[in-house]
Amino acid sequence: MPHRLLPGHFTVSDQTIGWADAGAHALLDHEPGTLIGRPVHLLLGEGSPWLGHLPRGHACDVDFARAPLRTAGGALRLLGLHGERMDARTVLWTCWPALPAHGEAAAGQAGPAALSRAQIAQGLAAGEFRLVYQPKVDLQEGRVIGAEALVRWEHPEHGWLQPRHFVPSIEDDTLIEAVGDWVLQEAARQCRRWAHAWTAPGRRMPVAVNISPRHLERADFIERLTRHLEAGDATNPVPLELELLETPAVQDLDEAARIITACRDMGVPVTLDDFGTGYAMLSYLRTLPVSGLKLDRSYVGGLLDDVRDRAIVRSLLALARSFDCEVVAEGVATPAHARALLELGCTRGQGFGIAPPLRAEDLPGWVAAFEAAPPPWSSSPPPG
Ligand code: C2E
Ligand code: MG
Numbered sequence: 001m002p003h004r005l006l007p008g009h010f011t012v013s014d015q016t017i018g019w020a021d022a023g024a025h026a027l028l029d030h031e032p033g034t035l036i037g038r039p040v041h042l043l044l045g046e047g048s049p050w051l052g053h054l055p056r057g058h059a060c061d062v063d064f065a066r067a068p069l070r071t072a073g074g075a076l077r078l079l080g081l082h083g084e085r086m087d088a089r090t091v092l093w094t095c096w097p098a099l100p101a102h103g104e105a106a107a108g109q110a111g112p113a114a115l116s117r118a119q120i121a122q123g124l125a126a127g128e129f130r131l132v133y134q135p136k137v138d139l140q141e142g143r144v145i146g147a148e149a150l151v152r153w154e155h156p157e158h159g160w161l162q163p164r165h166f167v168p169s170i171e172d173d174t175l176i177e178a179v180g181d182w183v184l185q186e187a188a189r190q191c192r193r194w195a196h197a198w199t200a201p202g203r204r205m206p207v208a209v210n211i212s213p214r215h216l217e218r219a220d221f222i223e224r225l226t227r228h229l230e231a232g233d234a235t236n237p238v239p240l241e242l243e244l245l246e247t248p249a250v251q252d253l254d255e256a257a258r259i260i261t262a263c264r265d266m267g268v269p270v271t272l273d274d275f276g277t278g279y280a281m282l283s284y285l286r287t288l289p290v291s292g293l294k295l296d297r298s299y300v301g302g303l304l305d306d307v308r309d310r311a312i313v314r315s316l317l318a319l320a321r322s323f324d325c326e327v328v329a330e331g332v333a334t335p336a337h338a339r340a341l342l343e344l345g346c347t348r349g350q351g352f353g354i355a356p357p358l359r360a361e362d363l364p365g366w367v368a369a370f371e372a373a374p375p376p377w378s379s380s381p382p383p384g
């Protein structure tokens with residue numbers, strides 16, 4: 001039974017906090033003290049009026065304060081604190097249930113000691129890998145333009161593992177190709193599921209997959225990509241995109257350029273990930289026929305208080321414009337970062353200040369809620 005916390009404002013569900021009127025299927029656990037049996041995490045932007053209400057002793061870094069709310073009572077009290085005065089968007093944007101994907105965000109998790117390649121191969125074969133999807137949005141129009149698929153490992157002993165625990169150690173091994181292939185296949189499947197079951201019919205949700213140079217440069221990459229794109233329906237390929245990682249590791253720029261052109265001809269745009277970090281990035285931009293750039297989050301993070309980062313972002317944006325490349329800024333951590341990017345003319349962003357990586361089943365609800373109201377950085381008055 002849907003449970004409306006504040007009439008006309010918002011609801012709490014096991015997926016997200018969303019608009020009551022957007023039909024969020026909100027359910028509160030019957031068991032007192034739990035919210036769908038899960039703790040709730042709060043992500044509060046700097047300057048949030050909620051900061052003063054955080055339980056003591058919770059870590060607070062530059063961008064965020066995070067506090068697991070262990071009880072429904074706690075969540076309700078907190079939501080109630082600002083009651084009718086609070087913009088429902090603030091709630092949507094700052095609070096979500098603690099999915100495994102966000103358990104990782106709880107600061108300072110060391111994770112397991114190095115996992116061997118054999119263990120990683122075993123995990124892949126055992127079906128323990130998962131994908132989460134982080135929305136990319138048009139900051140100006142308040143529209144979702146796609147999602148990035150990010151790999152996770154649901155390890156039976158170590159729990160929910162981020163890629164830093166297993167991707168770097170296989171980057172120079174054929175295993176990265178097997179993992180990448182699984183990611184492509186799963187992302188394509190998910191695109192197909194969304195195409196059939198999205199609540200807004202006909203909604204297209206391009207999914208970007210991270211590709212290691214070693215995988216892209218495989219002789220049969222295009223052949224395999226075609227198979228994933230067209231599986232089941234060659235006339236209706238899924239809207240996949242690629243984000244090329246670690247560009248300095250590209251072995252043969254001319255060969256990579258040929259493959260990227262073939263991708264583009266198949267309707268699969270390729271962007272350069274973490275742009276601005278690799279040395280010789282200008283020669284990559286000159287040689288590789290990419291459609292876009294992901295502006296590295298290290299520069300975006302410094303936008304608000306570092307004039308040099310601001311200058312770098314401004315220059316990278318100008319560079320991208322002259323190469324006719326779309327730019328998506330990574331690491332948009334707060335509404336203030338979004339505003340700063342818009343001021344500089346960057347209209348596309350992704351980051352924890354917009355949405356964390358979400359489970360596939362949570363994405364349609366989040367998209368509906370996001371697009372139903374102006375984003376918190378817009379100058380429009382809050383609804384209601
Ligand atoms: P990336 O492709 O640059 O992905 C963005 C990373 O930034 C993600 O971390 C995402 O969760 C994180 N992020 C998003 N918003 C924010 C923010 O506002 N602040 C901060 N500090 N971080 C933010 P994740 O998922 O841990 O991925 C890390 C890296 O692992 C990726 O960086 C990519 O290099 C690699 N990776 C992820 N999935 C895959 C995959 O399927 N294949 C390969 N080969 N590598 C992958
Ligand atoms: Mg990426």
Ligand code: MG
Nearest residue numbers: 273274294330
């Ligand atoms: Mg990146």
